[in-house]
Amino acid sequence: MTPENRVIVWFDGRLRGHAEPLVLATDHGLTVGDGVFEACELLGGRPFALTRHLERLERSAAGLGLPLPDRDLVRRAVTEVAQAWGDTLGRVRIVWTAGPGPLGSDAAWGPGTLLVAASAVGAPRAVSVSVVPFTRNERSAIAGLKTISYAENVRALAWAHERGGDEAIFGNTRGELCEGTGTNVFLEVDGALVTPPLESGCLAGVTRAVVIEWAREAGVEVREETLPLDAIHRAEHVALTSSTRGVVPVVAVDGRELRPGPVTEQVSEIYTRRHLETPYP
Known part of the structure; x- marks a missing residue:
């Protein structure tokens, strides 16, 4: 994998291979887009403004009627991903979905799905x-x-x-x-x-x-x-x-x-x- 295509993935309590199948086919995030996310800059191995991002993640989840993710678990997942990523410039993406549900717009059964991943990002430009x-x-x-x-x-x-x-x-x-x-x-x-x-x-x-x-x-x-x-x-x-x-x-x-x-x-x-x-x- 080239540096620009490198991805670090955390799912269900631990780091995973970037090509490992993880999400169920019935996950409402996949079937109807029933989920929320945040993306933080990774700078020197640290996610910028993480608390603000987690607060917005929770506001978005509440706005969709989703249960709130465990903030401590999200922080731990982000920390593990950031440490595995290293000091190069990147982004960490936090995804929280409603979890498994029907193949339609009725509410999901849950529990929610948490996935955290890091990837490369280019330097800012005009x-x-x-x-x-x-x-x-x-x-x-x-x-x-x-x-x-x-x-x-x-x-x-x-x-x-x-x-x-x-x-x-x-x-x-x-x-x-x-x-x-x-x-x-x-x-x-x-x-x-x-x-x-x-x-x-x-x-x-x-x-x-x-x-x-x-x-x-x-x-x-x-x-x-x-x-x-x-x-x-x-x-x-x-x-x-x-x-x-x-x-x-x-x-x-x-x-x-x-x-x-x-x-x-x-x-x-x-x-x-x-x-x-x-x-x-």
Whole structure:
């Protein structure tokens, strides 16, 4: 296995071979996407902001009506995977599903399934984005939950790639700027950073929250504000945040070239420095 394809897997109490069959064919995570997940950056063998990720995992599970996973067990699994992974840059993915159930939408029988895995991730870089013709439903039953039902994101990202974008950007049903497939969006407006509020239907990104806190502590104005979708087409400077990207500038929106903004560069430097110093914010 090449370094970029290397995977470390934990399941049912211990590390497993990456090709070992593990999940039952009746697992609701497989049959109907009834599950939640988190992805943390692995930096120097440590998962960044793990407690925040576990808190969101539990919020998402509760939002789907799933029993909460055993947090101590999840921590132990993440620790074992991180130690096996080593010091190279990577990501750890925590998956919690409803467990075995009927081959339909009725509730699963359980118990829940926990799977933790680590894989390689590339270094953060500037990105181009494409605004997709699909919408986020801010009134959906799963709005704001990090579920494993990612087919919508897969399709949107493929649409963006076909048009030269590295990431896809969604509006919501009200025509407001919402989020990317795996990112939160920030615009620079009059020297401040502005990001859509959670009421837009966007995910409450862990990196989004940390960036807002650390930027404000450094004296940078950050506002959560409803924005029309076309604001991203008019903005001079745009940035994305995510657990594996950190804070990165957008260098093109639907082919319109942009320069990294001064506030983006300032906040990116703050985040890069502090997340090395403070792995558990």
